[in-house]
Amino acid sequence: MxxxxxxxxxxxxxxxxxxxxLAAEKPNKSTTELAPNTKSAILIEMNTGSVIYEKNKDEQLSPASMTKIMTMLLIMEALDKKQITMDEKVRTSEYAASMGGSQIFLEPGEEMTVEQMLRGIAIGSGNDASVAMAEKLAGSEEEFVNLMNKKVKELGLKNTKFQNATGLPVNDHYSTAHDMSVMARELLKHEEITKFTSLYESYLRENTDKKFWLVNTNRLVKFYPGVDGLKTGFTHEAKYCLTATAKKDNMRVIAVVFGAANPKERNAQVTKMLDYAFAKYQSREIYxxxxxxxxxxxxxxxxxxxxxxxxxxxxxxxxxxxxxxxxxxxxxxxxxxxxxxxxxxxxxxxxxxxxxxxxxxxxxxxxxxxxxxxxxxxxxxxxxxxxxxxxx
Structure with a gap:
């Protein structure tokens, strides 16, 4: 002793x-134009949570499929608690199979493992896979949404409210750049998640005649060194959104943008933010x-x-x-x-x-x-x- x-x-x-x-000062004139063509944005360092840059970080906006960051967080927590396992089968309900938007085209009654569903969510942004997992964990999407909003309160977030597990358009469903960065930071504490979010492509139903090719909606995982996640979003209301994370040397940062006009602009704004963080800042691990x-x-x-x-x-x-x-x-x-x-x-x-x-x-x-x-x-x-x- x-x-x-x-x-x-x-x-x-x-x-x-x-x-x-610790670098905790507010952004100065040299940083205010990092994400000019977005509705809101934030750039933080992972370990400390320090804000390097922000723009309208508390403005309530539609997060679109970035909603799935919370969906994946609850899945990872359930895995940690041994409530489910990666190889456990998940059955697709009629309701889950009926989801529109981005999907992995699950059929009613089709079964996939938790691992396959998670790939479908993380890489392909599958709305059907998200709802199937919500029903698996909570019995219904409605009850799963209650768990999502309970987690929001646990994280101390004041400007987020969820109405579904997917981010499909619905009234009174919103978040902010700040809140999304906190959820992303919490998800990244489950280090296994980047095994999924970092994949540029993968396949489902590999050994069947319905083999399905997944391509990551976050193109930066292929074109920006160090990016290994995290989640894109798009609806006509939300425009193009992205919560991205990248790691170089011993520093990981998280960048969030809401409301870019197109995918090219969205990726350009995030790239500029990541470049700034790695050029100007360093992180030292103490413990x-x-x-x-x-x-x-x-x-x-x-x-x-x-x-x-x-x-x-x-x-x-x-x-x-x-x-x-x-x-x-x-x-x-x-x-x-x-x-x-x-x-x-x-x-x-x-x-x-x-x-x-x-x-x-x-x-x-x-x-x-x-x-x-x-x-x-x-x-x-x-x-x-x-x-x-x-x-x-």
Missing amino acids: KRFVSALLIGIFTLSISGPA KKNMPLAMLTIEKGQKKKISLVTSEPVALLSKKGEEKLNIRPKIILHKDVQAPVEKGEQLGTVQMLLGDKVVSETPLIASEGVKRATWFDLFKRSFGMFTHAGRE
């Missing part, structure tokens, strides 16, 4: 001397995901102490060539934590401070679960303490 605490303190001391400054940073006492548990680890990478964003400043971490632990504790439960926070200003905040989570101690466990613990004191 002493070695662990000492190592932690050394790490904090070193970091407080040489950490780079990796699952890095142990503290020990926490658990009351009435079968274990007395557990380590708390970072729930995601902790990074700092700075402009290239910017002078290093005094950044220091501050660890805040929950008090009076009693068993039972679930693995992954948030029990603390690590803040990165620039002076007295909090520039980033990351949850610390339990590295393991702790069951509540039985009466006999507590008795043995008390008896051991008594006999130990007696020897002294």
Whole structure:
């Protein structure tokens, strides 16, 4: 334990001397024309969530098929919770098969695996696959939409409301560039999703006479190095939209545009934003995901102490060539934590401070679960303490 605490303190001391400054300033005149031919836009860095550029980021607009970012997020969460598996079969209902717009042409009663449905959504933007998965997870699209809007509230988003799982035109269905970037950031925490969104082409029904060719609606995955997602959108009302993500070196950024006039213009605006981010900014990872940073006492548990680890990478964003400043971490632990504790439960926070200003905040989570101690466990613990004191 002493070695662990000492190592932690050394790490904090070193970091407080040489950490780079977080780039959190508002866009200046040199950045205001990054996406002139869009209704709204935002550019953020993935690990910190820092906004590099924004334009009308809170304007409520139709997200079209970018809606499927939330659909895919709920699918990935269900996979993590073991509610479904990738090879599990999903049956297509009459209703799911009736969806118009972009589709993978599912027939009523047709079955595909979750993995195949996810490919159909991520690559081909299949409305029918989206509804089939919504029904699989929630019993009906209506109930799935309730889950979508519940997740919106959990993420603290104020300007998003969903009415379907697809983004097909409907009243009172809207989001914003800011909110979409937050949903994309949450989806990208499920790293497996880019195995689907990064594919330029794939096939469904490979071994049948109905072999179906999927081509990614996001052409940047082929034509911009580092782009591996995420989701396009188009309706006559929304125009051309795109939430894109790209990674170079150790920095991942997310760019969102709403309302471009055509696909060429949409891709040009996003390309300009990505170019700007990678040319001007750098990200430094301070702590990796699952890095142990503290020990926490658990009351009435079968274990007395557990380590708390970072729930995601902790990074700092700075402009290239910017002078290093005094950044220091501050660890805040929950008090009076009693068993039972679930693995992954948030029990603390690590803040990165620039002076007295909090520039980033990351949850610390339990590295393991702790069951509540039985009466006999507590008795043995008390008896051991008594006999130990007696020897002294």
